[in-house]
Amino acid sequence: MAPTTLVTALAFYFGWVMTNSRASYFGLDASALGFSAQDYLLRSAEALFVPLATLIVLALGVVWVHAYAMRQLAGHRRRLRLAARAAAVSGGLLFAFGVVSVFRPLSFSPYYLFPSASPGIGVALFAYAMYLLDRLDVVEHSTRLAPAGDARSPTVAFALIALLIVLSSFWTASSYAQALGRGRAARLARGLSARPHVVVFAPKRLDIRAAGVVEQRLTGDDRAYRYRYSGLRLLIRSGGKYFLLPEGWTRSNGVAIVLADSQDYRFEFGANG
Numbered sequence: 001m002a003p004t005t006l007v008t009a010l011a012f013y014f015g016w017v018m019t020n021s022r023a024s025y026f027g028l029d030a031s032a033l034g035f036s037a038q039d040y041l042l043r044s045a046e047a048l049f050v051p052l053a054t055l056i057v058l059a060l061g062v063v064w065v066h067a068y069a070m071r072q073l074a075g076h077r078r079r080l081r082l083a084a085r086a087a088a089v090s091g092g093l094l095f096a097f098g099v100v101s102v103f104r105p106l107s108f109s110p111y112y113l114f115p116s117a118s119p120g121i122g123v124a125l126f127a128y129a130m131y132l133l134d135r136l137d138v139v140e141h142s143t144r145l146a147p148a149g150d151a152r153s154p155t156v157a158f159a160l161i162a163l164l165i166v167l168s169s170f171w172t173a174s175s176y177a178q179a180l181g182r183g184r185a186a187r188l189a190r191g192l193s194a195r196p197h198v199v200v201f202a203p204k205r206l207d208i209r210a211a212g213v214v215e216q217r218l219t220g221d222d223r224a225y226r227y228r229y230s231g232l233r234l235l236i237r238s239g240g241k242y243f244l245l246p247e248g249w250t251r252s253n254g255v256a257i258v259l260a261d262s263q264d265y266r267f268e269f270g271a272n273g
Contacts, residue, residue: 012037014177015044021181025189026235026245026256034239047177055169069132073139084132091125094118098168116175120168127161188235189251195233198244200259201225201266210255212248225266232257234269242267 019040020030072080097106098119106115188195200206201218205227208215216228235243235256244257259265 008041011044011048012040013044014047014173015040015042017174017177018047018181018184019043021178022185023181025182025185025251026243026249027254028243028256032239032241032258033236033243034241039238047180048173051169051173051176073135077136077140080132081136084129084136087125088129088133091122091127091129094122095126096122098122112179113172113175116171117168120165120172123161123164123168127157189249192233192245192247192249195235195245197230197247197270198232198234198242199268199270200229200232200244201268202227202229203264206259208246208257210246210248210257211250211253212246213257237261 016030019033019035023030023033069080069083095118098115098117100106101115101118203225205215206229208229212231213229214231216230218226218228231247232244233247233249235245237243240261242259242261244259246254246257248254261267
């Protein structure tokens, strides 16, 4: 039961991260959308697919590299030792870069996932390099040195290394989910004309002042609605509310318009265009 609960909690979190990042692009907070836990779980699939697929591919690569390294123990130990030392140095540098990036930006402009992924990759490379060097010493000297200190030290070290890798993976997946949310929002904003257009009828003036929104006062004593608003596009309907964007929306000066799904208003939706 515990693994299922953990997976559900992680899926909920990454769904929330992506949704919040997407909503923030339009000046909204995820809490305003009123999404349910099921909504976040459904939206987590997109945020988790690439990270999980990447982890599986990396795991397959690790299995292959380990099998290849074990074969090299038979006759190419010098080459393997050089590779292990290079991996140890590279891993140490990557881990150092990751630690620095936690406290301040790096002096160069790396790929956006580099700061979060480098600590996990670095500690994994360094730990595996140390393992290979230890195996090489055992093979070359045919004796294993007695472990110093508590016999449980290797197990504790492995657990700590695994924890660092998990934390780095979590950080990287969160960064990816945030970037994915922003990317989806930016694409939606560029293609806003493809969203359904909305006309709102209201009994009282809504005083919507946004570029692209046209307010029209309707005449006639028998009219239930006195004002008509056009030039709006549907962003999403959630939590009993309509979230609308004006056709002239830009991130620098645009606003999101929120109206309750109420009998006080009439909404007309039209096809794209």
